[in-house]
Amino acid sequence: MTPDHLRTALTDRMTQEGWRWLDGACASVAADPALVGGLFPLAGRRCGRVRLDPGDPYGWTVDDAARCLLLAALPLTGTSLLERIGALYRTGDAAERRAVLRALPLLPVGEGALPLVRDALRTNDTRLIAAALGDYATDHLDADTYRQGVLKCVFTGIPLSALPGLSGRADVQLARMMAAYAHERTAAGRDVPADIGPVLALFPDVTVPGHGDLEHVPTATTDRTGPREA
Known part of the structure; x- marks a missing residue:
């Protein structure tokens, strides 16, 4: 996402009043960064909170995009940002x-914001975890923490399709961890989340103990109902 992409995505999702507020807020923080502390919390009420994609419970909302535009307008770098x-x-x-x-x-921000990502991954808020494993984590998060974050998604019911960089960051160790989890689930007579399959398919030499691959392992496809709204 870029600021231009966000503005395009918001085109049919905000009222004229919302646009006037957002444009004014962005101009204000560009002139005085200290104002962002008061404007940032107001974005949901002034711009709206609906999802940009109504079918994606882990996707962007209007207030997500508006707040991102506010932050992108800050004339700050380095430590101050x-x-x-x-x-x-x-x-x-x-x-x-x-x-x-x-x-x-x-x-x-370079790698300087990684403590925020790690903090979010320690929570039990599924939408926060999904947001933490976005493009920034794809580019900067260390391999072990990324793997643990992906497994937490599997454990908490976050669909792996919510992680934009997974196919590029997945490695054989992650596949082995998922195979071990699938084995534990099937040994306990429980279904395996269906989206483990595509990750294992990237590493055909990794198999589920006792099953070979996931082709004949019972998978669950309808038990992920999405997060509670913030």
Whole structure:
């Protein structure tokens, strides 16, 4: 996502009043970055909270996109930017924290925001976990933490399709971990999440003990009902 992509995605999702507020808020934080602390929490009420894709419970919302545009308007870099977004994350509610995580690929923060990603992965908020494993984590998160994050998605019912960089970050060790999990599930007479299959398919030499591959392992396809709204 780029700011232009976000604005295009918002085209039919916001009222004229919402656009006026957002454009004014972006201009305000560009002139005075300290104002973002007061404007950031207001985005949901002023711009809306509907999903950009109504069928995707882990996808972007209008307030996600609006808050990302606010952060992208900040004329800050380096430590000053990290301190500002860190404060917004620490003091924000779940929706505000999610927006900070989604904004990271738009901001010149290098690897400096990885503590925020790791903090989100320690929570039990499924939408926060999914947002943490977005494009920024794909590019910067270390392999072991990324693998553990993907497994947490499997454990908590987050569909792996919500992770945009998984096919590029998956490795044989992750496949082995998933195969071991699938074996535990089948040994206990429980279904295996269906989206483990495509990851194992990337590494055909990795098999589920006692089953070979997932072709004949019972899989669950309808038990992921999505997160509770923030």
